Amino acid sequence: MIRLTFLFCLLGSCALAQVQEITVEGQVLDALSRKGIKSSIRYKSYPTGGISGRFNDSTFSFTIFGSSKYQVTAEAEGYIPLTIIVDPKESVNNKIQRNILLTSTSRAIVLDHLIFEMGRAVINSKSYSSLDEVVAMMKDNTKVVIQLEGHTDNIGNAEKNMKLSQDRVEAVKKYLVSKGIDKNRVKTKAFGGTQPLSNERTEEAKALNRRVEMRVLKD
Structure with a gap:
């Protein structure tokens, strides 16, 4: 298991703390055809929004730390934007695989x-x-x-x-x-x-x- 070690000091007393490192990856797909869609993909810590990043592709991969949840939003022309919440508790072997399925505005x-x-x-x-x-x-x-x-x-x-x-x-x-x-x-x-x-x-x-x-x- 991958963990990062940090030194925390409070009122003159110091202690080592380990923070888990998790890779989040996935694809943005058409909800019907399951084909990849090149999208504007944004992620940020949830609910604070303190850590953020952006991709312009049909795939995404980024690293999260600790127990904070993350919000991932995908937008593409002709589709309804969609946001998912990623929870570190979902991780398996320090990885979370989540695809985002976008709904076309032109069909059922x-x-x-x-x-x-x-x-x-x-x-x-x-x-x-x-x-x-x-x-x-x-x-x-x-x-x-x-x-x-x-x-x-x-x-x-x-x-x-x-x-x-x-x-x-x-x-x-x-x-x-x-x-x-x-x-x-x-x-x-x-x-x-x-x-x-x-x-x-x-x-x-x-x-x-x-x-x-x-x-x-x-x-």
């Missing part, structure tokens, strides 16, 4: 890792961290208005599928509003099973079709 993206209970509009708690990233994006970009679009597979009763897709996007909206997002900034629309990504009958295809997408209406 699927909200990854959004899980509902089977046949219901109840969000699994494992999905909260993914939704919290949407909350952070909207708090960082206060003029952004989004539309949540609900989709189901195209198996079964069409009316029930339509209602389920509507109930699910309303559940996501309710979560965002509970985290401080103005309800007028979150629109919803249900499609049921009318817009499948795949017409195959496999379980994988059905899972692909069951989704919530986010579209930016105003930025």
